[in-house]
Amino acid sequence: MTGLRASDDEMLSAYADGELSADDAAWVANRLAREPDLARKLAEFHRIKAALARLADDPAPDVPIISATPKRRFGYGAVAAAVAAVAVLGAGLLYTSHTAGSFGTKPETATVLTQKERLVASHDVWAASEGPYLSEGLQAPAWMETLLRANGLELVHSAAVPAPNAEHFGFVGKNDCRLSLFVSAAPADTAGTLLISSDGGLQTASWIDGSDGFLLVARGMDALRFNTVATSMHLAARDLRRDGDEMLATLAAARQTCNA
Amino acid sequence: MFGADQHSNLDGIRRKLFAYARALCRDRHAAEDLYQDALLRAMSAKDVPAGTASFRVWMFRLLRNLWIDNLRTQKRREAVLTRVELTDISSAGHSGNDPVLDRLAIREAFMQLSKEHRDVLALVDIGGFSYEETAELLGIPRGTVMSRVSRGRVALAAQLVEGNVVAFPTRRGRA
Structure with a gap:
């Protein structure tokens, strides 16, 4: 991966994300065919991109936003404070x-x-x-x-x-x-x-x-x-x-x- | 108002939203608090976008704004921008084959990135936003998004390739 410039990184990264224009993408593709270092780096970017995307596989917490179950059904005291506000994320x-x-x-x-x-x-x-x-x-x-x-x-x-x-x-x-x-x-x-x-x-x-x-x-x-x-x-x-x-x-x- | 459409939209992004919260916060508890707070605010909001795309941007922005508010309140902005004290656990020897360990390694390496890089990478790679959407969401030029994504990935690659995967102290409440 030596010899690559920051601008190469940016172009490759954007290429991996499909964010380049058709002309720029063609230019990068042409270089990729001729420069193994560039191709290896692109593979690295894809690997990182996929790995980060997998972080979203972790389930979101399924816990109440606020847990304040009323102690008595009709013994409410202060406004709202005695009412359960359990908003389950699901x-x-x-x-x-x-x-x-x-x-x-x-x-x-x-x-x-x-x-x-x-x-x-x-x-x-x-x-x-x-x-x-x-x-x-x-x-x-x-x-x-x-x-x-x-x-x-x-x-x-x-x-x-x-x-x-x-x-x-x-x-x-x-x-x-x-x-x-x-x-x-x-x-x-x-x-x-x-x-x-x-x-x-x-x-x-x-x-x-x-x-x-x-x-x-x-x-x-x-x-x-x-x-x-x-x-x-x-x-x-x-x-x-x-x-x-x-x-x-x-x-x-x-x-x-x-x-x- | 938060109606059936919004609930349906929320169900579609819950995991990504929480993953984004985890990317912003340095520990899971803080991320859970942020995530829950964001949902509560969303459900209490008067004007909630009904469209899937607009709701998604709105929800991520809401969570991010809350995170920024929290940082301001806690006066920890500088602390977040400062790299945490690191404890080397590279001797743990991640094999590279265990998906759980890989994910752990990725997360650890990811959390060592600067706030700006985490933010933009999380939106693009975890949230699935385009550069244009990310730029709009963060209020920065598209070129800056492109640059940060690239630099973040380079930094992340360096962490992983060099085996410089380290753990950070788990301190409750550290954003």
Whole structure:
């Protein structure tokens, strides 16, 4: 490899990468045919290039970004801090099959998937009723109340839904629009995208975070408002590092009239 | 927002992205932290490219920017640019036939390169970016990419050919 100049190295290296113009590549090829040292060096570059590419064979860590499993299901204290924000690096697998208007079809989400209609029915029953209101012994997470209150929604109802096993929190806006949040058990160590759908006036948003599955349900709510609430709640539950004030500011900025 | 398309795109580059993090960081733990932080930021971002190519560039750039931020925060930039203290383990005698050892030898030799050479070689050879893409990602001229790739490979070849493969101290948190 003696006698080669730095410019030769650059040309050879670029040749190995297929980065030369046709003319330059032809020129290098011509030299390679006549100069064994140059050919050996090109082989060396190819060997190094292949060896470095193999470094990507190591699997990426499949560990949570943040591990903060809640100690008590409904003993949440500070905003977001009591909510699991386990975002498994492979969470994409869970959600790649999600489509608008559905909860997805992956086995991991099957539990939530089969619950949707019954939970929506629970919402409709509550929305059509005068009560009951807050159940004893079932306290909404503080972060949940805080966020929704910031958007003009007051917690007025909480109840256990026996089948499927879920907690139902009902919120009411000034114009009597009703929003339900259902929290149920979900496969552990999962996290993923927020799925928002609107179908014939029925609005739903769902996501899974840690060991909890969340489903927001409303009917006829302003779309921007619903999306804002859903997005903020999703972020609050997931991102422990998101600044609470920023989230509240976002909610306030997007506050819309409750039309329901 | 990080939707199904982005998750799918991420799945396609996870290993390369992590390998890039490992190329930037001097130990696996720091690389894992960087990688995870990058994914968290990505998943929290409001505007995430949906296209495969644009997402790939965006994701690598995000990780690299985080790495730079970390360096600034830790005030370790000069330390990174300085070659680490080396402990000679050449007596371990890599046979050249064992793929695991080969990979170890390559990684050890690679980590002795300068930050600039590691960065550009990782993007081209591990990330699979073109010179043009790498230049755009790093904000440097294409000619500089070409030069750094070449010099990095020459330096790497020298390390391997001369059997000058050495280990570096494993210090947690050293970027």
